[in-house]
Amino acid sequence: MEARMTVPEDRCRLVLIVPDIADIEQRAKAVADALRGGDVASVIIPQYGLDDSTFQKHAEKLVPVIQATGAAALIAGDSRVAGRAKADGLHIAGNLAELTGAVEKFVPKLIVGGGSAADRHGALEIGELRPDYIFFGKLDGDIKPEAHPKNLALGEWWASMIEIPCIVMGGTDPKSALEVALTGAEFVALHKAVFADPAAAPSIVAEVNALLDEKAPRFED
Numbered sequence: 001m002e003a004r005m006t007v008p009e010d011r012c013r014l015v016l017i018v019p020d021i022a023d024i025e026q027r028a029k030a031v032a033d034a035l036r037g038g039d040v041a042s043v044i045i046p047q048y049g050l051d052d053s054t055f056q057k058h059a060e061k062l063v064p065v066i067q068a069t070g071a072a073a074l075i076a077g078d079s080r081v082a083g084r085a086k087a088d089g090l091h092i093a094g095n096l097a098e099l100t101g102a103v104e105k106f107v108p109k110l111i112v113g114g115g116s117a118a119d120r121h122g123a124l125e126i127g128e129l130r131p132d133y134i135f136f137g138k139l140d141g142d143i144k145p146e147a148h149p150k151n152l153a154l155g156e157w158w159a160s161m162i163e164i165p166c167i168v169m170g171g172t173d174p175k176s177a178l179e180v181a182l183t184g185a186e187f188v189a190l191h192k193a194v195f196a197d198p199a200a201a202p203s204i205v206a207e208v209n210a211l212l213d214e215k216a217p218r219f220e221d
Contacts, residue, residue, distance in 0.1 A: 011216040012181035012188055013041040014208055015167050016071075017139050018062060019195035020048045028061050030198035035069040037205025041187055042072035042111075044091045046139050052078070059085035072111055076139065079106065089113070089132070093139060096125055103129045113167075123154060127162055133187070134158065137169025142192050145173035152183050159184035172196070177208045181216035 016034060021027035031043065043066045047055045059075055063085045066073040075082035076091045079102065089111025092099045102112045113133035117123035126134050136151040136158070147170045155168035165186040170176040172192045180188035194204050 010218045011212055012177070012185055013039060014177065014205065014212075015187045015189040016040055016043045016194060016205075017189055017191035018043060018045045019191070019198065020046075021198075024058055024061050026198075027058065028065050030195060030201060031062055032065050033198065034194055034201035034205050035066065035071060037202035038209035040069065040071045040205065042074055042088070044074045044076055044139065044189070045087075046076040047078065052081070056081050056084060059087065063087050074111060074113075082110065091135070091139075093135070096122075096129075099126060099131065100129055103131055107132070117154065118150075120154070120157060123158060127164055131164065133165045133167055135167045135169070135189070136185075137189070139169070139189075139191065141169045142172050142190070144171050145176065146171045147176045147179050147188075152179060155180065155185040156183035159186070174204050174208050175211065178211055178215055181212055184217065186219075 018031055021030060045059055045062055059081050063073040072088040074089045074091045075087045076093060079090055082090050090102055090106060092102050092114035093116055099114055106112050111132045113131040115126040115134045117126055123134060136154045137148060147168060151168050155166050158166045167187040167189050168180045168185045170180055170188050170190045170193060174193045177188045177190060194201050
């Protein structure tokens with residue numbers, strides 16, 4: 001379970017961010033359909049505007065759907081929800097203190113990663129905590145077709161120097177996954193690129209995997 005998220009395959013792999021769909025059944029179907037499209041390393045479940053009890057229900061519905069395909073289910077932010085839903089891990093988008101507490105309390109029982117590093121210094125501070133991964137960008141940061149140049153630059157620098165895997169947020173164009181892969185990052189996160197039209201999600205996941213199979217650089221053992 002843990003190895004699946006933290007040990008990269010021989011190329012950059014896909015991480016999905018669950019879309020903000022209020023209807024729990026529609027949301028679970030959108031995620032299940034996307035996962036049928038091909039290889040996904042992990043799926044991050046944000047809370048968005050849901051109250052805690054509704055978020056809990058959504059998590060308990062989504063986690064088994066995600067785990068059934070072999071992907072790791074990561075809850076954004078709430079360790080109690082992650083525990084009750086039997087998720088694989090926690091994504092901490094908050095400050096360094098929050099990430100520190102989560103790493104100390106839950107590793108190695110849960111996968112813990114995240115961060116909100118805006119520069120190299122902040123990234124290195126996160127790296128000192130030895131999380132399972134570092135995330136460059138914001139979960140809702142896909143506002144342009146391409147990945148943010150700053151996140152690409154941080155990912156390239158990090159991947160060339162540090163063993164801790166990194167996830168770089170992609171853009172709204174599925175092809176932005178290749179931009180990320182070319183930096184050497186182990187994972188690319190996609191949100192709107194996959195889920196803007198949920199009916200197209202399986203074919204987009206398949207398309208992204210085919211693109212990465214064909215053109216992404218291969219990692220050395």
